[in-house]
């Protein structure tokens with residue numbers, strides 16, 4: 001169908017796109033698909049996933065179950081993902097049946113495994129922290145310390161990552177096959193989201209900076225453009241582009257980078273999908289990351305990634321430390337009162353401590369002014385749980 005559309009140049013509501021994963025990323029993809037009159041169908045293990053009531057067809061199923069993925073995807077025009085922990089073999093079967101699969105199963109197989117990912121970087125001259133692949137915790141000390149140990153498979157949002165400062169931390173080591181890498185003296189954590197379509201055309205969003213809370217050691221906010229020099233921004237962008245080009249990647253790739261204290265830029269890891277570090281693009285850029293992703297899925301021309309505001313930023317809205325129950329959002333009205341502030345709630349049926357429940361984006365003319373407004377609003381934002389309802 002995508003081939004037929006490309007040949008005729010026409011669009012139509014008959015185009016069926018399947019998405020593996022029905023969380024907030026899928027939800028924002030649906031918002032973009034409305035404008036393309038594309039029909040989105042979703043599979044997710046949870047019966048009340050955020051996409052549940054916004055989709056043409058919802059299938060409850062395990063994303064890592066090859067048979068379930070094939071059953072869901074049969075007959076679709078395209079299938080894509082909003083989470084990378086899905087069955088690659090199921091996607092391979094669908095591809096063989098003629099379903100357009102973006103990202104490609106071979107790329108997903110590399111990216112799902114942090115060991116293969118690091119080897120890909122090393123084999124293709126992409127700068128990354130020195131590393132070793134190990135089978136069990138006996139080998140954890142082989143590079144010396146300090147190191148960061150990462151489970152090869154299954155980690156997300158910092159779960160599956162542990163910092164080992166010296167030998168006294170060995171009791172914190174994972175016992176599963178892992179990557180160990182030299183701890184980088186990080187000055188800044190950066191991200192560049194790149195799109196590449198079937199014609200090999202590429203577009204990069206401006207470099208985003210993740211600012212960490214030094215006490216909690218969690219991402220505090222994300223802001224673009226990053227506070228780095230023009231040379232550093234161009235180098236980060238070139239490195240991100242070289243990853244998609246060397247992989248011949250098709251789709252949307254978020255490239256997470258470190259700028260170290262010596263000014264060196266290294267790739268940390270990549271995610272083959274829309275990413276938390278691109279949420280501000282809905283308001284701050286000519287094309288959002290969600291629309292750009294859809295354009296790659298449908299093999300359309302890519303959109304301009306130009307910033308339409310000098311500065312864009314984003315804070316997550318997470319559950320209160322003791323929240324449990326039906327979510328009750330606090331501070332949304334205060335956010336709505338301000339210009340250039342946009343809340344996005346994910347429609348999750350229950351709140352849990354620190355669960356990502358939504359985010360708020362900020363656009364403005366200067367970094368200082370945007371940060372000031374963000375701090376003011378952030379203090380008022382909270383999600384409590386109502387157990388009595």
Ligand code: ADP
Nearest residue numbers: 129148155156157158159161181182183184269
């Ligand atoms: P996840 O896939 O769970 O997000 P990451 O590989 O991004 O895991 O690691 C999570 C965080 O750990 C990074 O954002 C960074 O702060 C820290 N980290 C990861 N690798 C290193 C490293 N080699 N040196 C120093 N810090 C690191």
